[in-house]
Amino acid sequence: MVDVAAADEETAMAFQEAITARWATATADRTTREPGQPGVRLRCYVDLRQTLDSQEQKTS
Structure with missing residues (x-):
């Protein structure tokens, strides 16, 4: 899981x-905003096990 805080x-x-x-x-x-807090938040779920090689194979 990746939590992003951005402007x-x-x-x-x-x-x-x-x-x-x-x-x-x-x-x-x-995105979501918390009352009284600056910026926005975003949460996404990432599969870190995927390698860059598999991306190249999918596009070939």
């Missing part, structure tokens, strides 16, 4: 997109 939703989603390119990821479709 804004665009930044949090860009981070999620970047890790999705490398690892199998259950993505989140929205």
